[in-house]
Amino acid sequence: MVSKGEQQQGRTGKRRLIVHVGVQKTGSTSIQRHLGRNAKALSDRLVVRTPDEGTPMRPLGRAAVNFSLRSESGDAEAALKIALDDVLDTLPANDLPVLLSHENLAGAMPGNGGETRLYPALPQIVSLIRGHAKDFDTDFVYYSRRMNAWKSSVWAQAVRTDGYTRREEEFMLETAELPGWGDLHRRLVEAVGGKRVTRFKLEDEPEAERPGRQLLLHAGLSDAEIDALQPLEGPSMSRLNDASTEFLRHLNSLNINPHARGKVADLVVRTQSLFNADHRPEGTL
Template sequence: MTSDMADKTRPLIIHAGFHKTGTTTLQRTLRENRALLKPHCNIQLKWKVRPLVHATRGYSTWRDPLSLAKVSLRADEYWAEQPTYKNRGLILSAEELAGHMPGRDDVPDYRPAIDNLREIVTAAQRRYEKSGQQADVRIVMTTRQADPWLESAFWEHVKSSGITMSLEEFKTRVRPAADTRPLLQELAEAIAPVPVIPLALEHWQALPLGLASPLLDLVGVPPKTRDKLVPLPPENTRLPQPVLDELLDLNRKISDREARNVAKRALMDAHERTLAGD
């Protein structure tokens, strides 16, 4: 059956990255408004695609055929569990579908995202073709200007890993990955005619619903429903600079991973207690 003869699914919106581009706020906005959105679209976040995310992150590290085959397998399993999407659409938001965030020794860039997303798109097309449908997949990638992204990515690595380099060293090393425009062009060519839609954080963050707004446009949520949605303040905001500096100092001083993580957790817990007024 050719694609012009097949019935299309409702829009299947896959928001697959990038990290540190307002994704936490976007996902919480979708989650908190799930009940109102349910008649129009199925909202799925990272916890719904854990096996697939595990595979995409694995491929971003190992970059070998076996790891990519696992992505294909997990993508087939994911789509096999999905409904026909004849009456409502899908918003799947999980930045780890692009793989790990660059900056670690074994993850220098986002290039594995191209293969990861090609496998996910192809799996969707296979699944719906079997039921006589054309999968109306649209890939959304949220972006951010290079310098703010590099700073945010660095301090996230400081918080969650044992990174010891300075911010300036990190910027020098990772800056090529901060310009995602060439990669998005390659991705668009790799999965054409499936559209790749870049959304700049700086353009959308001032709107009441932020980056959720264009996703809701793409999936066709009507204005009368949009007017009832509850906007949320920014999530996952950066820790104060003195706390971040202490975390980096702990990374440099404590070589044992378990002991380091305990010390860092205690520091962040103390900061949270201070905010709570305890």
């Protein structure tokens, strides 16, 4: 655990940098929406950076995924460092702790780009971030989720966003040998040290309307301060219904322009009811 004094400033006396690396499908989007909704209330306690459209956090996430798929490439490593610098350059010149939150900092999830392992490049990514952000005292946070439920959600997301073409049963067979979260934690600790890695369980979050309580407590807020934040209204990045997911899975098998595929996927997300077997257009019986 991080002591009260270390919550404001790192163990080394440097400015504290908390890097929330996701992972995908563990509530990151809800956490980021909650942070964004309460940006003003948090601004005197915490500097927050999330992957909002048009911000340097978007390229940082893409660079981390690309690095995870091409970790042997010097170009991919250089691009990740440049993207990190672009984010750090936006930080205000004060002593407030900084929270970077992006699920893609974990790298490619299973089903993306042919990846079937449990974030093999994440230890390299956190080591690179810590070594490159020399002016900060950096620690890393990730959320986990019960493995079977997580893999099912990852499959649906891979179909939705990453062009994955195989059925859920096939995906489960591909990932049957994935180790548990304990293996990932061990590798992260070996990379940056035990005091710099914290795992939170999604199932331990007490309120869906105020997601990320464990993360905010880790960043130095009190329970009372978190309780005073505005709650969310409605879920984030809900899983598509089964028929919509199946339609996209078949779409992914077609040789069509990726931009066109993305347009169709957006339409499917907005009109899921059309893919229900009992859908009746307005005005029909």
